[in-house]
Amino acid sequence: xxxxxxxxxxxxxxxxxxxxxxxxxxxxxxxxxxxxxxxxxxxxxxxxxxxxxxxxxxxxxxxxxxxxxxxxxxxxxxxxxxxxxxxxxxxxxxxxxxxxxxxxxxxxxxxxxxxxxxxxxxxxxxxxxxxxxxxxxxxxxxxxxxxxxxxxxxxxxxxxxxxxxxxxxxxxxxxxxxxxxxxxxxxxxxxxxxxxxxxxxxxxxxxxxxxxxxxxxxxxxxxxxxxxxxxxxxxxxxxxxxxxxxxxxxxxxxxxxxxxxxxxxxxxxxxxxxxxxxxxxxxxxxxxxxxxxxxxxxxxxxxxxxxxxxxxxxxxxxxxxxxxxxxxxxxxxxxxxxxxxxxxxxxxxxxxxxxxxxxxxxx
Ligand code: 5GP
Numbered sequence: 001x002x003x004x005x006x007x008x009x010x011x012x013x014x015x016x017x018x019x020x021x022x023x024x025x026x027x028x029x030x031x032x033x034x035x036x037x038x039x040x041x042x043x044x045x046x047x048x049x050x051x052x053x054x055x056x057x058x059x060x061x062x063x064x065x066x067x068x069x070x071x072x073x074x075x076x077x078x079x080x081x082x083x084x085x086x087x088x089x090x091x092x093x094x095x096x097x098x099x100x101x102x103x104x105x106x107x108x109x110x111x112x113x114x115x116x117x118x119x120x121x122x123x124x125x126x127x128x129x130x131x132x133x134x135x136x137x138x139x140x141x142x143x144x145x146x147x148x149x150x151x152x153x154x155x156x157x158x159x160x161x162x163x164x165x166x167x168x169x170x171x172x173x174x175x176x177x178x179x180x181x182x183x184x185x186x187x188x189x190x191x192x193x194x195x196x197x198x199x200x201x202x203x204x205x206x207x208x209x210x211x212x213x214x215x216x217x218x219x220x221x222x223x224x225x226x227x228x229x230x231x232x233x234x235x236x237x238x239x240x241x242x243x244x245x246x247x248x249x250x251x252x253x254x255x256x257x258x259x260x261x262x263x264x265x266x267x268x269x270x271x272x273x274x275x276x277x278x279x280x281x282x283x284x285x286x287x288x289x290x291x292x293x294x295x296x297x298x299x300x301x302x303x304x305x306x307x308x309x310x311x312x313x314x315x316x317x318x319x320x321x322x323x324x325x326x327x328x329x330x331x332x333x334x335x336x337x338x339x340x341x342x343x344x345x346x347x348x349x350x351x352x353x354x355x356x357x358x359x360x361x362x363x
Contacts, residue, residue: 003327004313004320008091008358010337010351011301011312013223013247013268015166015197016097016116017064018304019081022047025306028067038066050309054228054277058199060307069102071115078119084305086126086159088313091354092341095120096164096195096223099179109182113165117189120161127158130190132344160351162343164223166195167211169203176211184218192342193221193244200228205237212241221342223268227251228279239263245340247301249287250279260296266340267291270303271318272310283322292323292333299337331359 025047033040043063052060068074078095085093097116099109120130121141130141165183167176183191194215196208216222226238226246235256238246247268252260260267269288274280280287291298300315302308320330335355338348 002313003362004317005088006358006362007313007316007331007334008089008354009312009316009334010092010299010341011085011090012094012245012299012337012340012342013270013301013303014081014085014093014095015304016078016081016095017061017068018307019084019095019302020064020068020077020306021080021084022306022309024077024080025064025067028073029063032067043067051276052307054200054279057277057304057307064307065100069100069105069107071107071111074112074115075119075122078116079122082120082123082128082159082161083125085312086123086157088311090159090312092160092162092338092343092347092351094162094164094192094342096166096197098166098168098197099182109178110186113163113182113186113189113191116163117186120163120190123159125157127156129158129160129347130162131188132346160343160347161190162192162341163190164193164195164342165191166197167208169196169198169200169208171198171203171208173207173210176208177214180211180215180218180220183215183220187220191220193223195223195225195247197225197247200225200231205234209241212243221245223247223342227256232256239265244342245299247303248274248279250274252287257290261294264297266297266299268301269298270301271315271322272308273303276308283318286322288319289323292325297336297340298333299340300333327362331355331362335359 029043030040032038046060046063099112101109120128123142128142165179167179180194183194212222221244223245224238224243225248227235227249230251232253239259245266245268249267271286275283300319302310302312302315305311316330338351
């Protein structure tokens with residue numbers, strides 16, 4: 001098996017609808033085209049196009065959202081996404097998605113999220129741990145999982161899955177608050193945090209702050225898409241909020257870097273996404289190198305593995321070849337991510353064991 005696939009990995013920045021398989025997206029779009037719900041030729045080009053600007057990416061998300069409105073589809077893509085991550089040895093996955101209300105179809109934010117949870121439970125290829133014991137759901141939540149013979153004892157491959165509810169920057173304060181409340185109510189189903197995402201040129205920080213504050217005070221962890229476009233004031237306000245992590249951090253000035261460095265807030269790094277959307281002009285200029293040199297906490301992630309045709313193994317291989325980091329440094333990077341997961345100490349302890357035993361085998 002490819003070394004990068006064998007490496008146990010932790011994925012902390014993956015959007016559900018951005019991680020949809022291309023084949024599934026095409027199949028769903030064709031199906032809706034045949035039913036006359038959409039005109040397939042209108043969306044085909046957007047789906048098949050490879051390099052997309054940030055603006056085009058958000059256009060594609062509108063297409064994806066058109067074909068993933070049914071709850072069964074949400075369940076299907078969730079199952080596939082978890083199985084795809086597990087297949088490349090992702091041992092802990094934080095999957096984020098924006099709960100979507102659709103009054104015409106009688107879908108509420110809650111029923112959308114229940115469809116996501118069902119998708120996680122439907123996974124058959126591996127065992128899934130979705131929520132801490134004692135929070136209402138024992139683990140594992142499914143009966144899936146291949147048996148691996150390990151030291152003479154049968155051990156099933158397992159993936160920890162935790163869910164983050166995204167607030168889209170198009171939302172109002174009330175709608176963001178509804179998502180925060182829902183997240184708090186769904187903690188027994190694996191929801192551990194809130195993400196702020198969506199088109200970075202849309203919306204104001206002040207609109208989302210009450211919901212983010214409410215969620216934080218309620219004990220949820222927060223991650224923010226931060227600095228995808230230049231916006232000094234917003235970046236500073238986000239850092240002052242002290243989120244558990246931030247995503248991207250592409251357009252930071254000197255002052256923001258200093259603030260980030262002293263805050264020690266971990267950064268979710270999405271190399272391929274940043275390059276394809278031209279948030280960063282060239283991979284060798286990516287801030288990964290500076291953060292790594294400064295020993296700033298960070299984690300490699302995919303962002304949207306479907307939309308950007310990547311995988312977490314590919315992101316590790318890319319970082320290694322671009323920045324000249326050998327396997328032991330890359331193993332360390334993967335392992336360091338344990339400290340940034342939005343899960344309890346028991347999960348972190350189990351992840352440390354997984355990395356310890358993998359480290360001995362991968363040497
Ligand atoms: P979903 O929340 O529907 O499961 O995943 C797709 C959504 O995630 C997009 O509509 C968008 O709101 C958010 N998203 C995905 N990728 C990015 C990204 O690179 N930047 C930002 N700001 N948001 C993103």
